[in-house]
Amino acid sequence: MFISSDEKCPVCNKTFEQEDDVVICPYCGTPHHRECYNSLGHCFNAHRHKEGFEYENSANEKPKETENTPPESEKYFYSPPEDRQNAQNSADSKSVCANCGAEIEKDAPFCSKCGARQSNAQYGEYSQVNAFGINQQEQKQYESETQTIDGKRAADAAAVVRTNADKFIPKFIKNKRVSWNWSGFIFGPYYLMFRKMYLQGAIFMAINLIVQLVVSGLFYEQFAAYSSFMVDNAQSFANADFYLNPDPQIMNQLAQIIDSVMPAMLIVFGARLIIHIIIALFSNTLYRAKVISILNKVDSNLENGGFFDSSIPLMNGKTLSQSEMRTLYLGRMGGTNFFAPVLAWFVLDLLTTIISQL
Numbered sequence: 001m002f003i004s005s006d007e008k009c010p011v012c013n014k015t016f017e018q019e020d021d022v023v024i025c026p027y028c029g030t031p032h033h034r035e036c037y038n039s040l041g042h043c044f045n046a047h048r049h050k051e052g053f054e055y056e057n058s059a060n061e062k063p064k065e066t067e068n069t070p071p072e073s074e075k076y077f078y079s080p081p082e083d084r085q086n087a088q089n090s091a092d093s094k095s096v097c098a099n100c101g102a103e104i105e106k107d108a109p110f111c112s113k114c115g116a117r118q119s120n121a122q123y124g125e126y127s128q129v130n131a132f133g134i135n136q137q138e139q140k141q142y143e144s145e146t147q148t149i150d151g152k153r154a155a156d157a158a159a160v161v162r163t164n165a166d167k168f169i170p171k172f173i174k175n176k177r178v179s180w181n182w183s184g185f186i187f188g189p190y191y192l193m194f195r196k197m198y199l200q201g202a203i204f205m206a207i208n209l210i211v212q213l214v215v216s217g218l219f220y221e222q223f224a225a226y227s228s229f230m231v232d233n234a235q236s237f238a239n240a241d242f243y244l245n246p247d248p249q250i251m252n253q254l255a256q257i258i259d260s261v262m263p264a265m266l267i268v269f270g271a272r273l274i275i276h277i278i279i280a281l282f283s284n285t286l287y288r289a290k291v292i293s294i295l296n297k298v299d300s301n302l303e304n305g306g307f308f309d310s311s312i313p314l315m316n317g318k319t320l321s322q323s324e325m326r327t328l329y330l331g332r333m334g335g336t337n338f339f340a341p342v343l344a345w346f347v348l349d350l351l352t353t354i355i356s357q358l
Contacts, residue, residue, distance in 0.1 A: 010044040011036035026105075030055040041323045147173050149288070152295045159327050160291045160334030172288045178281050185280030188272070190341035192283065198340065200286050204275055205348055211271040213355065219264035226257050294333050298326070 007016050009032050016022060021034040025043035032044060045053055095104055149157050149172045157172060158165035171179055184191045189208070192201035216223060233250055236242050 007031060009033045009036050011040055025055070028053050028055050149173060149175075150292050152292060152299075156295055156330060157291050159330040160294050162331050162335035168284070168287065168291075171284050172291065175288070177285055179284045181280050181283045184283035185276050187341070188276040188279050190344060192279065192286070193341040193344050194336055194338065195283075195287055195290070196334065196337050196340070197283075197286055197290050201341075201344065204279060205344060208272060208275055209348065209351065212268055212352070215264045215267050216356075219261060222257075222260040222264065226261050229253060229257050291334065294330065298330065298333075 008014060009016065010030060011032055014033070016031065016033075023032050023034045023037045024030070025032070025045070027049050028043065028045050030043055030045050032040075037043070043049070045055065147154060149169075154169050154173065158169055161168050181191075187194070189201040189204040192198075192204065230237075233254075236247065236250060
């Protein structure tokens with residue numbers, strides 16, 4: 001498939017000229033004027049991508065396999081978008097067209113020079129949304145996914161998840177009520193905070209704190225005796241000779257005090273272990289509900305007449321389309337938050353310290 005001089009842009013229906021900046025859809029090969037493509041925000045035939053649609057020009061022209069480059073008489077032309085050239089300029093992201101030998105993107109399904117289909121159909125199209133730190137590659141791989149998650153597109157759910165979408169989306173589709181999550185088991189409530197499940201994380205942290213307070217109240221005398229003993233013998237413990245020649249009397253007293261507080265420590269440890277196991281078993285279900293909640297909220301706002309403010313200025317002077325703004329908004333509402341678990345840890349430590357001094 002070539003772009004010939006008698007081809008027309010499907011958006012404006014104007015014939016392509018030699019000097020026009022033409023953009024080829026990386027999925028079906030449909031040519032557009034760059035300006036038309038940006039104004040539309042997606043390929044003109046995007047609704048037909050799931051059907052495996054492939055664009056064919058009006059003349060049904062085919063590339064000649066015996067020639068390395070198309071003849072000049074055919075007046076074929078195409079200028080690759082500058083955005084993509086700037087975004088993928090490393091040598092390992094390039095490949096060679098199997099038909100004409102031109103340098104193309106490594107995973108492009110169509111050659112940007114002659115239009116010939118390549119053997120690798122996987123393609124990560126550059127989007128201006130990438131400039132905001134949101135990589136749409138994981139979202140793109142679910143564009144053709146026919147299964148839905150509570151009526152929501154898998155691609156939209158992947159946009160909310162942002163990181164490790166290939167891990168979560170299959171689990172969301174299967175919708176198992178119980179499944180194991182090692183990150184949830186290791187980090188517990190802090191993992192929920194990391195995935196922006198603030199309410200759920202705060203509830204489990206509150207349960208953990210309540211257990212500690214109850215146990216501390218029940219074993220108040222034992223903990224008070226332990227604290228007093230450690231303060232009274234702090235100087236002895238700070239002396240290096242003590243560990244070479246420990247005082248038998250102090251060591252016997254320490255063993256008795258540790259035995260008195262050990263049940264409380266085991267209760268606190270057991271409660272914390274149970275909390276981590278519960279989070280490990282149900283964090284995927286909780287996260288699925290969180291993702292669906294975000295999608296429902298966005299869809300509800302759009303159905304009620306809301307729209308995205310697409311006036312965000314970019315370096316190239318252009319603005320984002322509504323579809324790009326939707327992806328950006330979903331990624332901002334979802335994704336991860338590294339700062340949240342760190343802040344939660346400091347707050348919990350501060351509360352524990354304050355309460356212990358009362």
